[in-house]
Amino acid sequence: MNRTDVVVGVDGSAPSRRALRWAAAEAARRGSRLRVLHAYRPPWLVGEIAARADLDSVARARAQSVVDDALDEARAAAPGTPVSGTAVCCHPVPLLMENAGALTVVGSRGHGGFGSVLLGSTGLQLATHASGPVAVVRGRTDRDTAPVVVGTDGSAGADLAVGTAFEAAAARGCFLTAVHAFTGAADARSRADADAELHGWLEPWRDKYPEVSVETVATPGDAASVLTALSSTAHLVVVGTRGRGGFTGLLLGSVGQKLVHYAHCPVLVAR
Numbered sequence: 335m336n337r338t339d340v341v342v343g344v345d346g347s348a349p350s351r352r353a354l355r356w357a358a359a360e361a362a363r364r365g366s367r368l369r370v371l372h373a374y375r376p377p378w379l380v381g382e383i384a385a386r387a388d389l390d391s392v393a394r395a396r397a398q399s400v401v402d403d404a405l406d407e408a409r410a411a412a413p414g415t416p417v418s419g420t421a422v423c424c425h426p427v428p429l430l431m432e433n434a435g436a437l438t439v440v441g442s443r444g445h446g447g448f449g450s451v452l453l454g455s456t457g458l459q460l461a462t463h464a465s466g467p468v469a470v471v472r473g474r475t476d477r478d479t480a481p482v483v484v485g486t487d488g489s490a491g492a493d494l495a496v497g498t499a500f501e502a503a504a505a506r507g508c509f510l511t512a513v514h515a516f517t518g519a520a521d522a523r524s525r526a527d528a529d530a531e532l533h534g535w536l537e538p539w540r541d542k543y544p545e546v547s548v549e550t551v552a553t554p555g556d557a558a559s560v561l562t563a564l565s566s567t568a569h570l571v572v573v574g575t576r577g578r579g580g581f582t583g584l585l586l587g588s589v590g591q592k593l594v595h596y597a598h599c600p601v602l603v604a605r
Contacts (some may be wrong), residue, residue, distance in 0.1 A: 339367045339435035342409040342581055343426055345457065346372075349441030353471040356541065356600060359440035360469070363505045364436070370404045370419035371433060372397055373426035373440075397421035398437045426457045436465045437602075442472035461594050461603045468605070469593035473565065473598040480569040481511045481549070485561045485589065488535050489602075491574030496536065498604040499572040500543040508569060509547040511521070512536055515557035528552035558592035565597040 342357035344350045354370065354539040361368040370508045374397035376389055402420040408417045422429055430438055440457045455471045484499035487491040496512065503510040514532040533594055540548060553560060573590045593601045 336367060336369075337435055339362075339369045340364065340437050340439065341389065341433055341435040341590055343369055343373060343428075343430050343437040344400060344404045346403065349471070351404075351407065352475060353439050353441035353469075354408055355411045356469070356471045356475050357437075358408040358417070359416060360437065360439070362412040362415045366436060367406055367416040367418070368464050368591065369433070369435065370401060370408060371416065371422050371426075371427045371429055372401050372404070372421045374400075375425075376420060376495055393423070393498045394421065397408070397423075419497065427463075429534045430456070431464055431517050432461055433513065434464060436468060437467050438464055439469045439471060444468060445575075453465075456583055458591075461590065461601075464603075464605065466605055467601045467602060469595045471600045472594075473600065475600060477567070477569045477599065478506070479508060480567055482570045483511045483513065483561060484566040484572040485513045485515065485565045486574075487557070488531060489574070493535065493574075495572045495574035495604040496539055497542075497601065499570075500539045500546055502570055502572065502602070503546045504543050506569065508526050510548060511549045511551060511564060511568070512529065513551045513553070513557070513560055513564065515553055515555045515560045518554065520554040524554070527605070529604065553578060558589045561589065561593060562596050562598070565593070565599045565601075568599045568604060571597050571601050572604055575603060575605050 340357050340361040340431050342354050358368055376393045398421050401421045405417055405419045440460055441512050460468045482499050482503040484495050499510055514528050516528040532550050532552050561571055573593050590603055
C-alpha cells in the first residue's frame with residue numbers, strides 16, 4: 335500500500351465507472367499510481383448460481399471481471415498512468431478506509447440501495463469517517479475549464495479546504511472561486527467586512543500559489559445553498575469536514591453533507 339496513490343472503489347455501475355475515469359484523470363495530474371478496489375459478497379443460493387458446485391469461485395470470477403473491465407477503462411482514460419486492481423470479499427467501506435491513499439474516490443451511488451437515494455451509503459460513510467480526503471464524483475465531470483469552488487469561514491477545517499482548493503486549481507490550470515457566506519445583515523458594511531475577512535483568510539494561500547487567479551464571493555446566505563448553486567458551473571467543489579457552526583462531535587458538517595448529496599459536480603472533502 336502506497337499512501338501517495340489515488341484509490342477508487344468500483345462495482346461496475348455507471349456512477350462507479352464515472353468515478354473511475356475521474357480518478358484516473360486525477361492520478362495522471364498528480365503523477366500518482368491508481369489503485370482500483372472492488373468489494374464483493376458471495377451470491378445467495380438462488381437460480382443458476384445454486385446449481386454451481388463452487389459458489390466462491392463463481393463470485394471471485396465475477397468480481398475479477400469487474401476489476402479487469404475497470405483496469406481496461408482506467409488505462410484508456412489515462413494512458414501511461416500505473417494502474418493496479420484487487421477484488422476482495424468484504425464490505426466496501428472498511429476495504430476503502432483500510433487502503434486509503436492520498437485521495438479516495440467513489441461514485442455518488444453504486445448497485446446497492448434505492449434508486450431515489452442521491453448518495454449511496456458507501457460514499458456517505460467515507461465522506462464522514464475516512465481519515466483522509468475523499469472525492470464523491472457526482473453531477474457533471476466534463477467542465478475542464480470551469481473553476482474550482484471552495485467555501486471558507488476562517489476555521490481550521492475551512493483553511494485546509496482552501497489550501498486543497500488552491501492546489502487543485504493550480505494542477506488544473508483553472509481559476510478559483512472562494513466563497514464566504516455570512517449571516518446577519520446584508521448591508522454594504524457587512525459585505526465589506528465579510529470581503530475583508532475572506533481576503534485575509536486567502537492571503538497566505540495566494541502567496542503560495544501566485545499562479546492561481548482568484549475570484550472572491552462574500553455574500554449573505556446559507557453556505558450550503560450558495561455553494562450548491564455555484565457547483566452548477568464548477569469543475570470541483572472543495573469543502574472541509576466542519577466549520578464554526580454545528581456540534582463539535584460531528585465528523586462531517588452540515589455544509590459538507592448537503593454538498594455530497596446535492597452538488598452538481600464532484601465534491602472533495604478535505605481532511
